[in-house]
Ligand SMILES: C[S@@+](CC[C@H](N)C(=O)[O-])C[C@H]1O[C@@H](n2cnc3c(N)ncnc32)[C@H](O)[C@@H]1O
């Protein structure tokens with residue numbers, strides 16, 4: 453979407469043209485949408501803009517909170533409140549689609565990387581993804597819908613057999629010792645079991661690649677030895693690797709790896725024959741990025757002025773982003 457198109461769009465939504473520049477800056481960082489569910493619980497959905505190219509991504513939640521307790525993730529601190537229903541999951545993508553009409557760029561990708569562990573809610577997630585793909589539904593291409601898991605092995609097998617959509621696996625460590633610590637699910641399904649399962653299941657699929665996500669935490673999993681171990685661990689698994697910048701949040705004792713480390717790590721992986729992407733962090737200053745979605749009541753207040761912004765009038769709507777309520 454160009455800036456001109458954006459100005460037309462925000463004014464059609466009731467904003468003054470003078471507000472457009474500030475909103476544009478925020479929009480480029482990610483648009484955060486809060487949904488209040490029937491029982492009063494709140495979930496967050498993020499639309500990640502792809503700049504001028506108009507191909508935007510909606511990041512949907514699959515649960516309210518999460519039970520998995522990954523040590524670096526803000527959502528994990530909430531604990532699990534409940535699974536989302538199929539309708540509550542699909543509605544997030546429908547709403548994003550309605551906001552983004554063709555004139556202002558469209559939603560091309562759906563990623564299940566918001567609040568929750570999608571494969572812990574596998575029945576509703578597979579049904580929601582089916583509806584998103586169905587031509588009578590939202591008619592997305594299956595490879596434009598990515599379900600991200602922290603590594604629930606039996607559900608990974610079920611997903612790969614029952615769904616045509618793409619799978620992402622949050623790897624985040626290269627030894628059981630570190631993964632047991634930062635991702636407790638590893639104590640149940642360790643690295644060898646996880647990776648052997650993927651190797652075996654993907655051998656049954658045609659032209660299918662899994663996406664490994666790897667969040668670099670300074671001094672924890674960002675050494676060159678880690679990069680070399682990844683090359684060995686993923687051997688024989690058709691895959692791509694998404695190297696992610698850690699988004700810090702209050703109370704977290706982890707730090708993001710330096711830019712130099714990120715580049716050195718990426719280069720080591722690429723030299724070892726891996727297909728690797730480095731994903732810039734989007735929206736992290738507004739707590740809207742991966743691993744930062746959580747109970748809005750617990751989120752930090754930023755220092756920006758809220759004057760002139762549309763508010764949802766909810767008592768906890770006290771942040772500076774553009775809010776939309778159902
Ligand atoms: C929030 S999770 C949701 C999907 C699923 N539960 C999972 O773990 O893959 C989506 C991605 O965000 C990553 N993540 C979690 N906390 C993060 C943080 N603070 N900074 C950057 N990425 C984070 C996870 O490793 C995962 O790859």
Ligand code: SF4
Pocket residue numbers: 518519520521522525526527528529566567568569602622743
């Ligand atoms: S990273 Fe994923 S599985 Fe882990 S706590 Fe966060 S949302 Fe849950």
